[in-house]
Amino acid sequence: MRLSRRQLATAAATAAALLAAPGWAMAQAGIEQSGAALLAARTLQFPVDGVKPEAVRDTFDDGRPGHRHEALDIMAPRGTPVRAVDDGQLVKLFDSKPGGLTVYQFDPTSRLAYYYAHLDRYAEGLREGMLLRRGDLIGYVGTTGNAAPDAPHLHFAVFLLGPEKQWWKGEALNPYSALRAVR
Template identity: 40%
Template sequence: MRRLGLILILLAALLIAGWLALLNLPDAPRGKASPTPVAKAEPTTGARERRPAGLLAVPVAGVARAAITDSWGDPRENGLRQHHGTDIPAAAGTVVTAAAPGTVEKLFESNAGGTTIYVRSPARDWTYYYAHLSGYAPGLHEGQQVRTGDPLGYVGDTGDAGAGNYHLHFSLTRTTPDQRWYEGEGIDPFPYLTGRRVAGSGR
């Protein structure tokens, strides 16, 4: 019995000593606790280039992406200006379709572009321009909503394309929602039409 009593006293002493040791632990330094990691918010505007969602559809019926060549910056008018767009050759009258959804913002006749269409993206941050058309699709009108692949017009040689030089001039303009149909920053559409980088540009 005496041995059992000694064991119980020893256990009680150990428990008391451990409890006292816990009470005497120093307080953790204030302000130096490891902070809980906080996920960084994704940048909203300005930090990331606004781009059309994914690849654009090829806007000329029957033309493969691989057949499109980059003509951005090519000299025009004996080097007086540079080409700002992608030319897609096709037979006269080939159907031109919407490369992306949007609203027909302007149907316009010009000396340079001939018969043209300006389509604005739903967020109004991109304008898709179709030029040198021989005519518009039946019933096409300003304010009309179009989906990718909807017919817009037909390949032609109007404007300054040159007689018999049948092709679609397609250009891409980055805009702010308040800008007009003829305003914005021209962007080379080639990578958006083909998924291929422009040689030497890093894009």
């Protein structure tokens, strides 16, 4: 992989700042590293039926109006089943303007939050507080929220949770490698 001069300069400046910064900056860098390691240690199920992991493009760093995407868009026909990637508790069903019909699920340790968005509808009987098993049906691919009506997809994100375990907050982790490793 070849980096641009700007990317090299940014990386060098970041590294220098971390080395010169107070301990909290180093601790934050360690948190991000531990989040990636925690995600890599999970054995995930691919969330969308019929889509091969190698067909997914890494859209995590893609730009969106005013922010970085911080998720993967997994394209599939409307109504394609969406499955829980891991065991854990369903902590929130939410209908938001940007994400449409969404599901927030914690991993078994409550350190990671899995976010599924733009669902067409939820699976029958889905409710907050229930325990999900890896592979359970949670909903169906759609275009709710700010998704283009002609581009049904699952917007899938993973967050490292802070000590407060707030489902709507966390450090975004790129799930691309973890999902590509699914067999």
